[in-house]
Amino acid sequence: MNKNTLKKSLRMMIVLGALVLIAQGATAANVEDDGAYDDWGKYIGAGIALGLAAIGAGFSQAAIGSAAVGMIAEDGSKFGPALIFTALPESIVILGALPLFL
Numbered sequence: 001m002n003k004n005t006l007k008k009s010l011r012m013m014i015v016l017g018a019l020v021l022i023a024q025g026a027t028a029a030n031v032e033d034d035g036a037y038d039d040w041g042k043y044i045g046a047g048i049a050l051g052l053a054a055i056g057a058g059f060s061q062a063a064i065g066s067a068a069v070g071m072i073a074e075d076g077s078k079f080g081p082a083l084i085f086t087a088l089p090e091s092i093v094i095l096g097a098l099p100l101f102l
Contacts, residue, residue, distance in 0.1 A: 009064055016056030020096045022094065024098065056092055063087050
């Protein structure tokens with residue numbers, strides 16, 4: 001796996017993970033003065049969190065997936081690490097989907 005591609009993917013995962021956490025906080029803190037929740041802000045915050053998480057996972061999985069296929073083609077015993085690296089970006093989508101259920 002190319003070191004620059006891995007570094008770039010990990011950086012993107014960290015940045016988009018932080019954005020997801022910020023959007024989740026904005027969703028949770030969106031309360032009006034009378035104590036009622038503003039539904040539009042809640043839905044927009046959840047949509048932003050899920051959308052950014054999905055976009056980030058797609059970008060990182062594109063680079064990681066192609067590198068994993070090349071790694072498996074060269075050495076078939078590397079299937080386990082390749083599968084783990086390919087599945088890591090999906091955790092960001094799960095974190096992005098969390099506001100939909102809160």
